[in-house]
Amino acid sequence: MNAGPNIAAVAKLISEPSRAVILTALLDGRFHPASSLAYTAGIKPQTASFHLKKMIEANVVRVEKHGRHRYYGLENYEVAEVLESLLSLAPKVEVKSFKQATNDKAIRYARTCYDHLAGQLGVKMTDSLLDHGFLEHKDNTFNLTPEGETFFHDFEIDLEQVRKKRRTYIHKCLDWSERRHHIAGAVGNALLERLIDLKWIERVPTIRAVKVTTTGKTGLQEVFNIEM
Amino acid sequence: MNAGPNIAAVAKLISEPSRAVILTALLDGRFHPASSLAYTAGIKPQTASFHLKKMIEANVVRVEKHGRHRYYGLENYEVAEVLESLLSLAPKVEVKSFKQATNDKAIRYARTCYDHLAGQLGVKMTDSLLDHGFLEHKDNTFNLTPEGETFFHDFEIDLEQVRKKRRTYIHKCLDWSERRHHIAGAVGNALLERLIDLKWIERVPTIRAVKVTTTGKTGLQEVFNIEM
DNA sequence: TAGATGTTTCCATTATCATCGAAATATGGA
DNA sequence: TCCATATTTCGATGATAATGGAAACATCTA
Known part of the structure; x- marks a missing residue:
């Protein structure tokens, strides 16, 4: 029935709140270590690892290994464009803390x-x-x-x-x-x-x-x- | 912790398979009746109604009423741009039927x-x-x-x-x-x-x-x- | 080499949400 | 006015997937 790429799959990847936070953080154009991204998203390292793996498999994120450190960044500018376009459409977040x-x-x-x-x-x-x-x-x-x-x-x-x-x-x-x-x-x-x-x-x-x-x-x- | 709009919310809206099919169909720039969209997505009219209502509330889709018919189309070009950018990133779908x-x-x-x-x-x-x-x-x-x-x-x-x-x-x-x-x-x-x-x-x-x-x-x- | 640190893998639990049956509402046509 | 059609509303069920504890693996440093 449906013809064409499966936008639900890529949107689902972005729609999980922890992953959204990680991806938004990576919109600064830098590479970040896994532990930092886990902290930013407020999740445990193993959960971050689980999510980062999914994003790598989907070619949304890429990893650079430096010894025991894994630095993650957005795969390319195309991914950034998707995220940026979503930002302009996304509802504002109520501020709840100082x-x-x-x-x-x-x-x-x-x-x-x-x-x-x-x-x-x-x-x-x-x-x-x-x-x-x-x-x-x-x-x-x-x-x-x-x-x-x-x-x-x-x-x-x-x-x-x-x-x-x-x-x-x-x-x-x-x-x-x-x-x-x-x-x-x-x-x-x-x-x-x-x-x-x-x-x-x-x-x-x-x-x-x-x-x-x-x-x-x-x-x-x-x-x-x-x-x- | 997180600052800026909530991209997870809008991505979640698009990530549901039935909604993705509907939104992709609406990418033809036309308005379609609810029943047609339900058929296209392979869901019952009441399910389509449920999804369309969610998308209207999120200002992703808009409705024009003509008597008993409700014609739905994308809210604006901005929404279309988001969907189009997702299409270029989305994985190809395996063809499974004639x-x-x-x-x-x-x-x-x-x-x-x-x-x-x-x-x-x-x-x-x-x-x-x-x-x-x-x-x-x-x-x-x-x-x-x-x-x-x-x-x-x-x-x-x-x-x-x-x-x-x-x-x-x-x-x-x-x-x-x-x-x-x-x-x-x-x-x-x-x-x-x-x-x-x-x-x-x-x-x-x-x-x-x-x-x-x-x-x-x-x-x-x-x-x-x-x-x- | 041993201990510390960073990261990944595995798995059971729990929360979320789409679905359709049933019913109600709105509109058109005979 | 009554029946048919299009659409919406409501609610319980079943499927999906993120989470953290436990453990394993990889790398660094003293």
């Missing part, structure tokens, strides 16, 4: 959306580029302007290298916390990496949040005219 | 991917436009060339109207059956509608397949240099 509220706030402020910036920071930066005429919004997608290409060159991002990546050059990504779009694609990734290189932002160790450093606040103000 | 094989073949040949063409037809058409220089593949996305805009004008597709839609103008959509890209976005939708207007293609009533008419075979050969 720690949860703190984490929620930090994640909304600035975070990684797999490999590019999101949250208030991501959207403000996108708006800044639009306001300065470095980015244009046309045909419901983003494009860099010639002025924008000059700006990126001056900001020491090599767009020729960026163009060579096996990724969309630049596209819109709907930000689930801001309900507006931020920059995604290879350009978005280059921007994230540049800000990390400049030490303007730092990853928060245990959640997908990104923290703006003191230096970063100054730099973002001077270069992008952004208050954070 | 009817299933027939449906599978028809769907791979040509189908609607929500609101644009997919399958062999969708990909061949995309390739044709690329070969003729009407479409270019740049920065890992599609763009119409000036020649392409002329072509669409001659094919009686008003691109000015197409541009005004609250949709991406044109983008790539990964075809799960061909594992290559076909055209999506407002341009893709315009193309689908034009072919239907010309009666070059017809929707198959019970599955998401599209049938190429005799007239269509001739037209596609002459205009697009496509053998179907």
Whole structure:
């Protein structure tokens, strides 16, 4: 009767709450040890191991072994896209603890959306580029302007290298916390990496949040005219 | 502990096999009566009613009432995008019956991917436009060339109207059956509608397949240099 | 080499939820 | 108005799968 791939199978993999937490944590683009993921999901290591195995078998997650440590990350960008699209459709979670509220706030402020910036920071930066005429919004997608290409060159991002990546050059990504779009694609990734290189932002160790450093606040103000 | 939306909830909605079948059927972009969806999913009407109600409450599906008939369709394009992204990640289904094989073949040949063409037809058409220089593949996305805009004008597709839609103008959509890209976005939708207007293609009533008419075979050969 | 640590495997228990029979409600048609 | 059809609502049953205790395996360090 039914023809085509079995979406129920992959959705079922994601629908289990412990696995959803793990997958969401892996959306920061990093690899994490099994024990850390177990802690994050609030389950015992053996349960985490059970779930991680299922996800590996389904080619959703991959593992890198370093001695007795197993580091797990998302299999590829395609998986990340599925998770991101689910995030924009998913119901909000009621905040029930102080720690949860703190984490929620930090994640909304600035975070990684797999490999590019999101949250208030991501959207403000996108708006800044639009306001300065470095980015244009046309045909419901983003494009860099010639002025924008000059700006990126001056900001020491090599767009020729960026163009060579096996990724969309630049596209819109709907930000689930801001309900507006931020920059995604290879350009978005280059921007994230540049800000990390400049030490303007730092990853928060245990959640997908990104923290703006003191230096970063100054730099973002001077270069992008952004208050954070 | 967990911060951000609850992806498990929406994934769980999609992960139930009967609901997955229904949602996949609704990916043809049409509205279907409850009884038809029940039949398609191989469940009793009361079970279908139960599932449809859950999906309506989650804003995944919407209903239009016509007398005693309730016609159900996907809530919006965002939902379709989630389902489509899941399709590209989902495992293939083993074909176990003659009817299933027939449906599978028809769907791979040509189908609607929500609101644009997919399958062999969708990909061949995309390739044709690329070969003729009407479409270019740049920065890992599609763009119409000036020649392409002329072509669409001659094919009686008003691109000015197409541009005004609250949709991406044109983008790539990964075809799960061909594992290559076909055209999506407002341009893709315009193309689908034009072919239907010309009666070059017809929707198959019970599955998401599209049938190429005799007239269509001739037209596609002459205009697009496509053998179907 | 022995003990510590990280991770995986195994299995019985418990919680969750889809299903259909029964019945009720809503609408159309003769 | 009555009967037929489409759909919804209710509830008990049966199937599924995540969980943690126990144990085994893999690697590191003193």
